Amino acid sequence: MRKDLETKLCTDFPELYANFQYKQFECLDGWYDIIYRLSANLANIISDHDDMKPNIYTAVQVKEKFGALVFYMNRYTDEIDEAIAKASEESLRTCETCGGEGKLLKDSWSWRTICDGCEVERERQWQRIKAGDSDAGPPMGEMDS
Numbered sequence: 001m002r003k004d005l006e007t008k009l010c011t012d013f014p015e016l017y018a019n020f021q022y023k024q025f026e027c028l029d030g031w032y033d034i035i036y037r038l039s040a041n042l043a044n045i046i047s048d049h050d051d052m053k054p055n056i057y058t059a060v061q062v063k064e065k066f067g068a069l070v071f072y073m074n075r076y077t078d079e080i081d082e083a084i085a086k087a088s089e090e091s092l093r094t095c096e097t098c099g100g101e102g103k104l105l106k107d108s109w110s111w112r113t114i115c116d117g118c119e120v121e122r123e124r125q126w127q128r129i130k131a132g133d134s135d136a137g138p139p140m141g142e143m144d145s
């Protein structure tokens with residue numbers, strides 16, 4: 001994810017991301033809105049509980065896995081579980097690249113949630129790379145790595 005988006009998440013939810021460093025949001029920018037809403041939910045859940053002192057409940061890792069958003073906390077409650085499950089469900093309908101309406105595509109080496117337009121673009125880029133076009137740039141999904 002773009003560094004300015006990561007910074008915004010860490011700045012707006014300092015307790016949730018107290019133990020985060022850069023590059024711990026291992027997904028593309030299209031899911032930023034989902035992650036932002038989930039972060040707001042989790043921050044509310046955490047602050048609603050007296051026994052949840054700041055920095056006791058923190059995010060550990062956020063990533064894409066098998067085409068879905070995965071959000072790891074250092075510990076969970078039922079409410080936290082539910083909020084994360086809802087966001088993960090939403091990610092399976094949201095293009096990870098652009099944030100538009102997407103669907104899960106699978107082939108032998110990659111699972112991704114992507115919209116038709118981004119998939120066409122992605123395929124075109126792969127063809128250029130396979131053809132040895134050195135100007136094609138990195139494959140989509142690996143731009144930030």
Ligand SMILES: [Zn+2]
Binds near residue numbers: 096115116117
């Ligand atoms: Zn898209």
